Amino acid sequence: xxxxxxxxxRERASKELSLRKGNARIKVVIGMGTSGIAAGARDxxxxxxxxxxxxxxxxxxxTQTGERGLASSExxxxxxxxxxxxxxxxxxTADKARRVVVEHLVNxxxxxxxxxxxxx
Amino acid sequence: xxxxxxVLVCSGAACVSSHSAEVKSALACExxxxxxxDEIRLVETGCMGPCELGPVLLIYPGGTFYVRVSPNDVAEIxxxxxxxxxxxxxxxxxxxxxxxxxxEKKQVPFFEKQQKIVLANCGEIDPENIEEFxxxxxxxxxxxxxxxxxxxELIETLVASGLRGRGGAGFxxxxxxxxxxxxxxxxxxxxxxxxEGDPGAFMDRSLLEGDPHSVIEGMTIAAYAVGANHGYVYxxxxxxxxxxxxxxxxxQARNAGLLGLNILETGFxxxxxxxxxxxxxxxxxxxxxxxxxxxxxxxxxxxxxxxxTSGVFxxxxxxxxxxxxxxxxxxxxxxxxxxxxxxxxxxxxTKVFALSGKVVNTGLVEVPMGTTLREVIFDIGGGIPNGKxxxxxxxxxxxxxxxxxxxxxxxxxxxxxKKLGAIMGSGGIIVMDEDNCMVNIxxxxxxFTCDESCGKCVPCRAGTRQMLDLLEKITDGKGETADxxxxxxxxxxxxxxxxxxxxxxxxxxxxxxLKYFGHEYQAHxxxxxxxxxxxxxxxxxxxxxxxxxxxxxxxTVCPVxxxxxxxxxxxxxxxxxxxxxxxxxxxxxxxxxIAINSGDLN
Ligand SMILES: Cc1cc2nc3c(=O)[nH]c(=O)nc-3n(C[C@H](O)[C@H](O)[C@H](O)COP(=O)(O)O)c2cc1C
Ligand code: SF4
Ligand code: SF4
Ligand code: FES
Numbered sequence: 001x002x003x004x005x006x007x008x009x010r011e012r013a014s015k016e017l018s019l020r021k022g023n024a025r026i027k028v029v030i031g032m033g034t035s036g037i038a039a040g041a042r043d044x045x046x047x048x049x050x051x052x053x054x055x056x057x058x059x060x061x062x063t064q065t066g067e068r069g070l071a072s073s074e075x076x077x078x079x080x081x082x083x084x085x086x087x088x089x090x091x092x093t094a095d096k097a098r099r100v101v102v103e104h105l106v107n108x109x110x111x112x113x114x115x116x117x118x119x120x
Numbered sequence: 121x122x123x124x125x126x127v128l129v130c131s132g133a134a135c136v137s138s139h140s141a142e143v144k145s146a147l148a149c150e151x152x153x154x155x156x157x158d159e160i161r162l163v164e165t166g167c168m169g170p171c172e173l174g175p176v177l178l179i180y181p182g183g184t185f186y187v188r189v190s191p192n193d194v195a196e197i198x199x200x201x202x203x204x205x206x207x208x209x210x211x212x213x214x215x216x217x218x219x220x221x222x223x224e225k226k227q228v229p230f231f232e233k234q235q236k237i238v239l240a241n242c243g244e245i246d247p248e249n250i251e252e253f254x255x256x257x258x259x260x261x262x263x264x265x266x267x268x269x270x271x272x273e274l275i276e277t278l279v280a281s282g283l284r285g286r287g288g289a290g291f292x293x294x295x296x297x298x299x300x301x302x303x304x305x306x307x308x309x310x311x312x313x314x315x316e317g318d319p320g321a322f323m324d325r326s327l328l329e330g331d332p333h334s335v336i337e338g339m340t341i342a343a344y345a346v347g348a349n350h351g352y353v354y355x356x357x358x359x360x361x362x363x364x365x366x367x368x369x370x371x372q373a374r375n376a377g378l379l380g381l382n383i384l385e386t387g388f389x390x391x392x393x394x395x396x397x398x399x400x401x402x403x404x405x406x407x408x409x410x411x412x413x414x415x416x417x418x419x420x421x422x423x424x425x426x427x428x429t430s431g432v433f434x435x436x437x438x439x440x441x442x443x444x445x446x447x448x449x450x451x452x453x454x455x456x457x458x459x460x461x462x463x464x465x466x467x468x469x470t471k472v473f474a475l476s477g478k479v480v481n482t483g484l485v486e487v488p489m490g491t492t493l494r495e496v497i498f499d500i501g502g503g504i505p506n507g508k509x510x511x512x513x514x515x516x517x518x519x520x521x522x523x524x525x526x527x528x529x530x531x532x533x534x535x536x537x538k539k540l541g542a543i544m545g546s547g548g549i550i551v552m553d554e555d556n557c558m559v560n561i562x563x564x565x566x567x568f569t570c571d572e573s574c575g576k577c578v579p580c581r582a583g584t585r586q587m588l589d590l591l592e593k594i595t596d597g598k599g600e601t602a603d604x605x606x607x608x609x610x611x612x613x614x615x616x617x618x619x620x621x622x623x624x625x626x627x628x629x630x631x632x633x634l635k636y637f638g639h640e641y642q643a644h645x646x647x648x649x650x651x652x653x654x655x656x657x658x659x660x661x662x663x664x665x666x667x668x669x670x671x672x673x674x675x676t677v678c679p680v681x682x683x684x685x686x687x688x689x690x691x692x693x694x695x696x697x698x699x700x701x702x703x704x705x706x707x708x709x710x711x712x713x714i715a716i717n718s719g720d721l722n
Contacts, residue, residue, distance in 0.1 A: 001376050001377040001378070001384060001385065002384060002385045003263040003266075003267055003384050006254065006259055006260070006263055006378075006384065007260075007263075009251060009254050010254050010255055010257070010260070012251075013251040013252065013254050013255035014255040014256075016251070016252070016255060017126075017245070017252060017255045017256070019123065019124070019125070019126045019180045019181050020126055020128075020180040020181075020244060022180065022181055022182075022183065024181070029205075030205070032203060032204045032205050033204060034204075037203070037204070045124075049122040049123075049124055049159060050122065052122045053122035061124070061181045062122070062124040063124070063181055063182065063205060064203070064204060064205025065205045065206075066204055066205060066206045
């Protein structure tokens with residue numbers, strides 16, 4: 001192995017450690033309380049994770065939170081991008097999640113159709 | 121599918137012995153059963169630090185830190201935290217010193233004042249996965265050293281960094297490298313000293329368990345700098361996990377072309393062998409260690425010649441401590457100035473300590489040099505448990521000394537500790553409280569060194585024995601005034617005439633306790649009083665007739681029937697002649713009617 005190859009391994013391997021570094025630019029927070037899960041939050045999360053991985057986005061972390069007290073809007077998802085207001089989406093589905101990844105996370109435009117709140 | 125959680129399970133030796141493996145397999149089962157295997161990765165790491173609270177878990181993103189996790193907690197962790205995103209609060213670290221529960225690892229006071237350089241990867245990466253090490257910048261320093269730097273430049277960097285040996289004596293590392301580099305011999309050898317014989321010390325073990333590649337990388341850089349092609353890591357057999365992970369790491373480095381004949385395809389060749397020691401304290405002394413590597417009995421010899429001139433099989437040998445090796449890659453990557461700015465001017469960098477004894481948070485800590493003993497014991501260590509008073513702290517293990525409360529604000533550096541009659545040593549810090557008898561502590565350490573003396577020289581072999589006899593005489597209540605002077609002069613003689621550091625430093629615990637706790641020796645000798653109520657010959661158990669309710673508990677537990685009485689008819693009687701001072705009765709008395717007293721009656 002040459003030094004360049006070592007550096008290639010580092011490039012690849014450090015993506016594997018990105019969760020531990022905690023410096024992701026984008027945070028997707030999925031409401032996974034009992035009612036969120038009942039409303040399909042698991043599928044929403046799976047769709048986010050899948051789409052993020054398909055698009056090879058490395059500065060995104062997906063986390064969950066408990067009940068949000070927005071029962072009629074479940075599943076609820078917040079998107080936090082460094083330096084931008086927090087955007088909350090309601091009544092999410094797997095398909096909507098994929099659209100949020102493409103339009104909001106990749107292209108930077110919130111998907112206004114599903115937005116229930118913008119804050120901060 | 122993308123991963124969303126990294127669950128780090130501490131698999132340092134302490135957590136392994138508190139059954140972290142069972143927690144890990146329970147987690148694996150539960151995660152699998154919930155169909156989360158693709159989203160969550162389990163990683164086994166080295167020691168995270170607070171070993172007493174193990175098994176511990178660290179979860180990213182977020183940095184949630186769980187303590188004392190049992191397999192029974194796993195279902196709840198997976199359901200509540202991993203699925204629903206609600207950390208299990210009862211498993212978070214409650215920190216009485218800060219009166220709060222820490223949500224994240226970095227909020228815990230134990231971690232706040234630490235600065236991890238050598239241990240940066242320890243507890244954060246999988247030590248058995250070379251790619252994780254590479255991801256943190258691993259082997260980049262080696263790559264740059266081999267391709268961009270001359271051996272001379274590397275040595276100059278080391279000298280300028282001011283790094284001093286972490287094995288105890290604090291000798292400037294760069295100078296040692298220079299001595300070996302200047303030797304003309306064709307064959308040179310590099311050695312890692314991971315013997316770590318001090319009771320209570322586990323810094324080097326934890327480094328090898330948690331980040332073995334950092335030691336390998338440091339040694340390989342040095343080998344290039346001094347012109348060596350062969351190296352040994354000397355580890356004691358009592359460290360099977362460290363040995364296993366080290367061997368795995370060496371194997372992986374070889375397979376990746378980071379050890380062997382053509383490292384990083386630069387033509388530089390270096391390889392490593394692991395040598396396992398039987399665990400004698402004296403084998404940590406460099407000349408004894410070299411003898412042991414050669415297959416001889418591990419006995420020190422006179423220096424000069426120093427190992428840098430004539431070491432393993434007569435070849436010029438560079439020997440450094442494991443933690444010293446762990447610093448090298450950081451200095452090469454970030455430069456001498458960066459390193460010199462950490463810590464104090466005389467003692468740059470950080471130091472790893474194994475904190476133990478009477479302190480709330482025991483475990484592995486790393487702080488910048490110059491941090492005070494108080495900060496380590498009270499801020500990081502959380503102070504003394506059970507509301508007891510601090511009495512002393514022993515640094516440097518059996519070669520070190522006891523430091524009393526008035527010096528708690530001493531900055532930790534080589535010179536300051538030495539001035540107090542203690543030493544930095546390899547990093548053991550043992551905290552003592554009011555229940556520790558200092559004469560007994562001195563006896564404990566001397567008993568250790570006396571036992572570990574290799575016997576080669578008379579002052580060490582016979583002198584430590586005589587000192588131990590005197591200490592036993594004092595703790596047995598038979599001490600005389602003259603014994604104190606005898607101890608002091610014997611101590612000075614042993615220190616000044618022994619061949620190696622073992623004998624030279626063995627009297628330190630006695631001399632330092634004589635200096636700071638002389639009144640305890642006096643009380644033992646003149647009043648037969650052991651302030652801490654430890655020395656069995658000087659304590660009496662006495663029943664307070666006014667408090668006794670004749671419940672009969674003490675009588676039933678006394679192993680020698682020293683206690684008599686009739687249930688319901690107080691007070692009970694305790695016969696001091698029969699009593700063997702085991703203390704069971706005082707433990708069981710529900711009314712605190714049994715007092716422990718010490719000192720002559722009059
Ligand atoms: C009795 C005795 C025991 C020692 N034990 C150790 C040890 O366990 N680990 C260690 O690194 N150095 C130990 N040393 C110090 C070594 O002799 C040597 O100074 C050290 O390995 C040099 O490495 P350094 O300059 O990186 O500290 C011991 C010395 C003596 C006298
Ligand atoms: S000082 Fe003690 S341990 Fe060292 S060589 Fe002499 S007898 Fe052996
Ligand atoms: S245990 Fe205490 S109260 Fe009970 S008989 Fe013994 S001294 Fe008395
Ligand atoms: S071994 Fe787990 S915290 Fe030290």
